[in-house]
Amino acid sequence: MPEEELSLQRLIDRQVDASLRLVLQAEVLRTGGAADLVLRRLRERVDENAHTALLLLAAALDDERITRASELLRTTASGRERAVLLEALEAILPTEEAARVLPLLDRERPRAIAARAVRVLGSQPATFDEVAREVVADEDHLTAALLEGTLDVETRARLQLDRRRASVPYQAGAAAMATDIEKLLHLRSLELFERLTTQQLADLAAAVAEVTYPAGGAILTEGEFTDGLFIIMTGEVLVTKAGVTLRKLNPRDFFGEMALFDGGMRSATVTAVDTVGLLRLSRDAVLQIMEEQPAIAIAICQTLSRRLRDLLGERS
Numbered sequence: 001m002p003e004e005e006l007s008l009q010r011l012i013d014r015q016v017d018a019s020l021r022l023v024l025q026a027e028v029l030r031t032g033g034a035a036d037l038v039l040r041r042l043r044e045r046v047d048e049n050a051h052t053a054l055l056l057l058a059a060a061l062d063d064e065r066i067t068r069a070s071e072l073l074r075t076t077a078s079g080r081e082r083a084v085l086l087e088a089l090e091a092i093l094p095t096e097e098a099a100r101v102l103p104l105l106d107r108e109r110p111r112a113i114a115a116r117a118v119r120v121l122g123s124q125p126a127t128f129d130e131v132a133r134e135v136v137a138d139e140d141h142l143t144a145a146l147l148e149g150t151l152d153v154e155t156r157a158r159l160q161l162d163r164r165r166a167s168v169p170y171q172a173g174a175a176a177m178a179t180d181i182e183k184l185l186h187l188r189s190l191e192l193f194e195r196l197t198t199q200q201l202a203d204l205a206a207a208v209a210e211v212t213y214p215a216g217g218a219i220l221t222e223g224e225f226t227d228g229l230f231i232i233m234t235g236e237v238l239v240t241k242a243g244v245t246l247r248k249l250n251p252r253d254f255f256g257e258m259a260l261f262d263g264g265m266r267s268a269t270v271t272a273v274d275t276v277g278l279l280r281l282s283r284d285a286v287l288q289i290m291e292e293q294p295a296i297a298i299a300i301c302q303t304l305s306r307r308l309r310d311l312l313g314e315r316s
């Protein structure tokens with residue numbers, strides 16, 4: 001085998017081994033009841049590694065079709081379309097490579113893949129606590145923060161996470177990450193953001209501010225120019241125009257999308273009914289996430305046109 005091909009093979013091996021280790025970690029954490037978000041992050045990292053392995057294979061075999069199919073797999077959520085793409089890759093790849101890489105992308109049979117990982121890596125599955133400690137010390141800070149932020153009190157105490165934290169000098173970065181995880185969990189619970197990857201959620205969480213208003217406080221004022229989209233976490237707000245009530249909005253609703261698009265004036269006044277907890281997203285953060293996930297732009301536009309019809313008196 002030529003030198004160049006050999007080093008490509010080594011790089012592919014490294015990606016496959018790293019993925020198998022992540023698959024094993026995920027299986028142990030899943031059985032031990034770890035939060036969905038942690039498993040999703042591990043899943044995304046397996047996908048990324050498998051994608052890299054496919055790109056390396058495309059280079060080694062000089063076959064553009066592999067790159068194309070791999071790119072499509074990354075953006076395809078539907079189970080049927082994924083199955084078709086995996087079949088196409090199986091037909092293109094040499095049998096041995098297909099058997100090594102493609103099972104990593106199969107979401108239907110996590111246990112079978114974990115069993116394969118045990119065979120290939122020759123290691124026995126570790127206990128939940130062992131894996132949790134490994135993940136908390138992981139170089140992927142997001143996986144570590146997600147696990148730390150979602151473990152229950154007893155598990156934290158058993159793993160001595162708080163003691164470990166106290167023994168390390170205060171780290172502003174770690175504290176910021178802990179608050180971001182709380183915001184991330186809020187964002188994740190919203191239908192609007194359900195298709196974001198954990199990394200996109202983390203980026204968005206870092207750009208979001210938590211704000212509180214007392215009962216009666218004016219959050220937005222009709223005719224003013226202010227920036228931001230708001231998501232209600234707790235409490236209720238009242239939307240009024242020229243003193244007339246248009247709607248009451250509840251937790252999980254958002255407002256402020258109209259001025260967001262054109263940077264124009266606020267179309268209505270929004271007031272806190274009781275104490276209201278909000279997440280405030282800057283215009284730049286929203287525009288960026290809409291570019292990355294057009295489904296979010298569509299959902300916001302649907303709400304916007306409904307509200308426009310209200311304002312035009314076309315709906316009751």
Ligand code: CMP
Pocket residue numbers: 220239246247254255256257258259260265266267268269270307308310311
């Ligand atoms: P914006 O114009 O940026 O600021 C005021 C917000 O009130 C507006 O965006 C909408 O989010 C919200 N709003 C305006 N009209 C309605 C309505 N009819 N129903 C619900 N919310 C509205």
